[in-house]
Amino acid sequence: ETGVTQTPRHLVMGMTNKKSLKCEQHLGHNAMYWYKQSAKKPLELMFVYNFKEQTENNSVPSRFSPECPNSSHLFLHLHTLQPEDSALYLCASSLSSITGNTIYFGEGSWLTVV
Amino acid sequence: RKEVEQDPGPFNVPEGATVAFNCTYSNSASQSFFWYRQDCRKEPKLLMSVYSSGNEDGRFTAQLNRASQYISLLIRDSKLSDSATYLCVVNGGGNTGTASKLTFGTGTRLQVTL
Numbered sequence: 001e002t003g004v005t006q007t008p009r010h011l012v013m014g015m016t017n018k019k020s021l022k023c024e025q026h027l028g029h030n031a032m033y034w035y036k037q038s039a040k041k042p043l044e045l046m047f048v049y050n051f052k053e054q055t056e057n058n059s060v061p062s063r064f065s066p067e068c069p070n071s072s073h074l075f076l077h078l079h080t081l082q083p084e085d086s087a088l089y090l091c092a093s094s095l096s097s098i099t100g101n102t103i104y105f106g107e108g109s110w111l112t113v114v
Numbered sequence: 115r116k117e118v119e120q121d122p123g124p125f126n127v128p129e130g131a132t133v134a135f136n137c138t139y140s141n142s143a144s145q146s147f148f149w150y151r152q153d154c155r156k157e158p159k160l161l162m163s164v165y166s167s168g169n170e171d172g173r174f175t176a177q178l179n180r181a182s183q184y185i186s187l188l189i190r191d192s193k194l195s196d197s198a199t200y201l202c203v204v205n206g207g208g209n210t211g212t213a214s215k216l217t218f219g220t221g222t223r224l225q226v227t228l
Contacts, residue, residue, distance in 0.1 A: 032169040040120070041197075043158070043218040056215075090157055101150070103216060 003027040004106035006091050008013075012112045013081065021076040021109045023091030031097035032074040034066060036111040037108070043090065050067060050097040080114045117139050118204050120219035127226055135222045137202030138184045144193050145179055149187050150197045152221065158201055161187075192226045199223045214223040 013019050013049055020102045025032060034046040049068040050057035063085075065077040088108045092102040119138045127133050139147075139208065147164035164176040164185050175188040185202055202219040 040220070042220045085228065102160055102163070105159070107157050110155075 004091055004093055006089075006106035006109050008109060009025050009107065010112075011114060013078065013099065014114055015083070016029040016076070016083060017081075018079045020078065021089055021091075021111075023074040023076075023095040023106055025072055025074075025091075025104075027093055029095050030071050031094045031101075032071070033066060033092040033094075033097075033103065034064075034076050035092060035105075037088040037090060039087075048078075049096050055097060067083075081092055081100045081111075086112045101114075105107060116219075117141060117206075117217045118219040120202050120222045122145055122220055122222060122225040124225050125190055127224070129192055129194060129226055129228060131226075132190045133192055133224060134189075135187045135202075135219075135224075136184055136198055137186070137222075138182075139202075139217075141204065141206045141217075142180075142183060142184070144204045144206050147176075147185050148203040148205075148216075149174075149176055150203055150218075151224065152201055152202040153198045158218075161200070178218045180193075182191075189224075190212055192224075194228070195228050197224055197226045 001093050003088050007022045031050045033048050036044045046060045047066045052068050067075040092103045092107045093108040094103045117140050149161040150158040151161045152158040162176050164170050164178045168177040173190045177186045199221040201221045204217050206215045
């Protein structure tokens with residue numbers, strides 16, 4: 001059983017839809033992350049939050065909008081996505097984003113944009 | 115040169131075999147290193163951290179060579195259940211107060227057969 005839970009696990013959306021991915025961690029961590037995993041590519045870091053503050057945005061298009069209301073919850077708001085955005089979106093958490101702590105992943109949200 | 119480079123495989127080995135994976139990294143300032151395991155359509159899970167002195171966990175041995183900037187993972191007495199993709203993960207580190215950055219390799223796929 002993972003300490004990081006993501007919903008929904010699967011999502012199919014049209015290019016004009018607005019949807020959100022939700023992540024919750026029960027590990028008492030202070031840092032949370034969004035990663036994208038596409039076929040045949042390494043995991044790509046999208047956003048980093050440390051103590052609710054965004055500390056990293058890896059040139060992610062504005063159609064992806066993160067929100068971190070507290071250290072336990074992280075959202076990824078999706079709007080006017082493209083088919084190439086179809087991927088596995090992984091939320092993760094660690095004790096801190098500053099030191100080399102172990103990172104724990106949620107089970108991921110499989111996104112298909114049609 | 116990729117930041118973290120792995121042979122994608124697949125490595126097809128019979129049960130009981132010993133198999134080794136290597137991973138090279140480009141950032142000489144990297145501070146911490148990990149092997150993650152990812153089963154098909156699942157999230158990555160930490161297999162083991164890699165320490166300078168080398169470390170062993172049951173059938174798994176990880177080693178780090180800082181001078182040559184590579185990490186290795188050795189699996190002895192392979193089991194069917196070891197079939198998965200093994201991700202090399204490098205923490206590029208950073209100055210105090212900045213977010214550390216984990217860089218993932220594309221992974222090496224292992225298939226253990228009867």
